[in-house]
Amino acid sequence: EKGGYEHFMMKEIYEQPKSIADCLRGRLDAKAGRLVLGGLRDYMNKFQNAERIIITACGTSWHAGLVAEYLFEEFARVPVEVEYASEFRYRNPVIGEKDFVIAISQSGETADTLAAIELAKSKGATIFGVCNVVGSSIPRATHAGCYTHAGPEIGVASTKAFTAQISILAMMALKLGYQRGTLTESKYIQLLYELEAIPGKVEQALKSNEAIKYIAEEYKDVRNALYLGRGYNFPVALEGALKLKEISYIHAEGYPAAEMKHGPIALIDEEMPVFFIATKDSSYEKVVSNIQEVKARKGKVIAVVTEGDTQVKAIADHVIEIPETHEAFAPLVAVVPLQLLSYHIAVMRGCNVDQPRNLAKSVTVE
Numbered sequence: 001e002k003g004g005y006e007h008f009m010m011k012e013i014y015e016q017p018k019s020i021a022d023c024l025r026g027r028l029d030a031k032a033g034r035l036v037l038g039g040l041r042d043y044m045n046k047f048q049n050a051e052r053i054i055i056t057a058c059g060t061s062w063h064a065g066l067v068a069e070y071l072f073e074e075f076a077r078v079p080v081e082v083e084y085a086s087e088f089r090y091r092n093p094v095i096g097e098k099d100f101v102i103a104i105s106q107s108g109e110t111a112d113t114l115a116a117i118e119l120a121k122s123k124g125a126t127i128f129g130v131c132n133v134v135g136s137s138i139p140r141a142t143h144a145g146c147y148t149h150a151g152p153e154i155g156v157a158s159t160k161a162f163t164a165q166i167s168i169l170a171m172m173a174l175k176l177g178y179q180r181g182t183l184t185e186s187k188y189i190q191l192l193y194e195l196e197a198i199p200g201k202v203e204q205a206l207k208s209n210e211a212i213k214y215i216a217e218e219y220k221d222v223r224n225a226l227y228l229g230r231g232y233n234f235p236v237a238l239e240g241a242l243k244l245k246e247i248s249y250i251h252a253e254g255y256p257a258a259e260m261k262h263g264p265i266a267l268i269d270e271e272m273p274v275f276f277i278a279t280k281d282s283s284y285e286k287v288v289s290n291i292q293e294v295k296a297r298k299g300k301v302i303a304v305v306t307e308g309d310t311q312v313k314a315i316a317d318h319v320i321e322i323p324e325t326h327e328a329f330a331p332l333v334a335v336v337p338l339q340l341l342s343y344h345i346a347v348m349r350g351c352n353v354d355q356p357r358n359l360a361k362s363v364t365v366e
């Protein structure tokens, strides 16, 4: 059942080229210039005319929501808010008929997310679900939705569901941008091709597994870790930190790299590993400066970089290369080495990676 892998988590990490392709299949065809999201068909008007998009979710799904915020605002120029479902449901939010709410959930059973949906529905908003488990409670409570089709995710730490969620949200953002005219035809087509190429790039990224094991060996006994990224890679930093803490029980924090100087920089000393997502994108030079700031304080730097990188390589203690992508889709590839790293560290520490202590796969209580 684990397909020859020692743990479900590893199997699910390795399934990602296929699970992302499955998610895109039948929906995206770049050559034909086609992007069809069946679940959106009856609600395209509501989506297109929404004054605001509110994304609500918990945990890793909330991280996918943060990536989507950047995607929707960049490509479709619609204001987006991303809310923890547990906060949204209790804080008396301003919400109404012009809002389009996207609820993201792997299990489709998360109690807080379900309650947030019910609240938004009672205020007249349109609710769209992005779920993995077919027939679960959330898809039944929403007006419409898209399944991620990532297949069953058994490991408690979410991996392939996260990349499938982002894939759906990316398609939604492209569709919306095209329909609203904020994306030109040529840019739209170019982005369709970029997204279609992602499964192959994830496949490439998985080839760093042996090198990542080596890095895991070196850092498996640390007590703390910091994850930093900017732009589209900021949510990847949060997700990298969550993956490490939940399965290896190492304290880890994710931050936008520029926020480091407002506090976390005080933590940096020769014991502190700092994981940077430093791919070639519009904030690359700024991330390089952040890396220099860490090195100046003797921190250890492990960086996920774009193939062929030289600048970060020259200053980091370790680099992990991933293929070049459009920056908007970088999270789909950049998260993979961080998933692998957490996995190996947890296994080396003798942790139960598929069933970490105190955690449940679906959180059906608040």
Ligand code: F6R
Pocket (backbone or CB within 6 Å): 058, 059, 060, 061, 062, 104, 105, 106, 107, 108, 109, 110, 113, 156, 157, 158, 159, 242, 246, 361, 362, 363
């Ligand atoms: C992290 C993790 C949790 C879930 C969260 C939401 O690896 O698994 O943080 O992401 O409990 O669960 P779903 O997506 O099922 O609503």
